[in-house]
Amino acid sequence: MIEAKGRGGRPRSEQARQAVLYAVDDLLLEVGYAALTMKGIAERAGVGRQTVYRWWSTKAEILFEASMDDAEEELAVAPSRTPLAEITSYLDALVRFLTRSPAGAGYRALLAAAQHDPAVRELIATRDVLGASASAVLDRIDPDRPADDHAADRLIGPAFFWIMSGRDPARLDTHELARSFLGSGKS
Amino acid sequence: MIEAKGRGGRPRSEQARQAVLYAVDDLLLEVGYAALTMKGIAERAGVGRQTVYRWWSTKAEILFEASMDDAEEELAVAPSRTPLAEITSYLDALVRFLTRSPAGAGYRALLAAAQHDPAVRELIATRDVLGASASAVLDRIDPDRPADDHAADRLIGPAFFWIMSGRDPARLDTHELARSFLGSGKS
Amino acid sequence: MIEAKGRGGRPRSEQARQAVLYAVDDLLLEVGYAALTMKGIAERAGVGRQTVYRWWSTKAEILFEASMDDAEEELAVAPSRTPLAEITSYLDALVRFLTRSPAGAGYRALLAAAQHDPAVRELIATRDVLGASASAVLDRIDPDRPADDHAADRLIGPAFFWIMSGRDPARLDTHELARSFLGSGKS
Amino acid sequence: MIEAKGRGGRPRSEQARQAVLYAVDDLLLEVGYAALTMKGIAERAGVGRQTVYRWWSTKAEILFEASMDDAEEELAVAPSRTPLAEITSYLDALVRFLTRSPAGAGYRALLAAAQHDPAVRELIATRDVLGASASAVLDRIDPDRPADDHAADRLIGPAFFWIMSGRDPARLDTHELARSFLGSGKS
């Protein structure tokens, strides 16, 4: 049993939990991460402030719980006929996730917070959604690929850097990046 | 004349400006970006709060002015005998900058803030210190290299992603990354 | 029920309320009305600033709540054997109140603030402590006295004007004022 | 010569002085005494801040210089045929001054400030405009009236108290006050 139940008492309200997660999703889009406050979340969710603090310590934790499932789903791409097509389509999904998706906004906000908050750093380290999604694609292309060759980092990194630097996603040539990626590390 | 001075009035105090920049540098190391406050900066600098707000809108702007010159300097690497050595040494400098340098901490903080603050986004877009440092190295290796092939992004990206994800810099194999980088994009 | 309490929430702290009122009383004597600040009151009371603002809008309101009970008490004079003695003793109490009493200092400060603040004007209009105290004395002397003959104003006014003009209270001849008052408006 | 001229240098600008006085008059009506600031006065007058401070210490001083001449003029009433008419007409002028006139607003503001500022108290003590105006009327009615009988205070006081208490001037019966005044202090 994961749920270590207390001896008695009222059980946690699933309704309150959902309301908080939805509220965080909405507010992130409406006001941005910086203006996201525990107070605002509680009020938007129609929930007591203490109830929020009882189950989450920081807004980062709530955002993590609210976004990561969506993130995983959005980064899963359908198989393609060629490696080039597959890599390209993955990079497109990655860019779309980072720049258009609410879950991507949550991810970027968390990554940002992690740069100056060790607690958030540990939190996101528990679940490497980007790396896992890239590895899934790479494993499909080459099931015998070596571990620890930074392949996932080389696949994700260039696009990731482009986006995080704040440059226009439309000017990013994912096809070129895919070609370069496949042409590297060979002989 | 660049300095379009008003007709009258007391001139800006260079001493106050320096004091603020030093205060930001110090405080960033001592308390971190999240705990960096305009109030704290002013007090540490021995400067009025209004004086800080008069010249900078946000702590990000101050940090930008305080860090970017140092950043540029720290990312300039000495020429090496072989391309591989040069690339590797650049990547080492990059990792050192992002993980150990005060200026690098400032850079990461700014990049983080840019993820949810369009003003900061524009600010850092005005001066692409990472991209410029990579381009300098790449130009030295191949003066005739094509523009817009994302070479700088492919060079920086993997290490950048590794660091930003919060993973251990010691476990990053810059030599391997350098080899992969040089083996890609050929034809 | 007079106390229309909200449905939930922590109840107002009577301790905090008292601490604020005492702090205002103390500070008025120590630093004067002009140097009385909401910040100072909160700090002296050991209370959050928001807590002060939650229950009072201005320092005048706090002062009103803190002083008016005392004022009423200090302006009540014991009956005397003759009208002249009674009126004289009332005028002495009035002068003492306006010039020596902490509550009187509060009253003068409020009256002053009312001259350029309609809100304070309305506030003090809700409780005419001076007029009520004078009426009490006048009613005792002549229970059948007509209303609206400005008797209370004629009794209070001269001494009030003298004090408010900043002239030396010791040079005010209350006995003469009492005699004149009793000699007027008769036949 | 009253004006002790300095050894050399630019003479005081009469234009600047007038501009400041007009600015104070205007601003008092527009924003009220509390919101009247040295900064605001200087800006409205189109004058340097230092220039204001050079010639006046406080806003009260400026207001005093700007209002008291007007006050004296407005409180001078034309002779009437009977004492009752004269007294009544004086009281009407007094009420009008205190409640309608810009100079009266200035006077009330100064009197208010004097309640908690000894410097202002001394300032207004140098020129008793109300008392002087009342004495002028009383002297005309009875040139041989005794000094120090508080007659001026008894004349002014009731109306003054009524107005300062913030009660409706329209409900003040000046005729009744005049009758009472003339019926008092006889034998």
Place this chain on the structure above:
DNA sequence: ATATAACCGAGACGGTACGTCACGTCTTGCA
């Protein structure tokens, strides 16, 4: 059935940073 206990909402509590305003002083260049 009835305690007991943990949950729920609401909202006041002492703090602290926010960004603005005015204070009174100072430092310019010009008249």
Place this chain on the structure above:
DNA sequence: TGCAAGACGTGACGTACCGTCTCGGTTATAT
């Protein structure tokens, strides 16, 4: 020397949110 301009250090303003703490009430299980 006076003057307009305007930056300086100081400190109060009123607001927002922090995380904690009562409140009255609500649901569950454990007697």
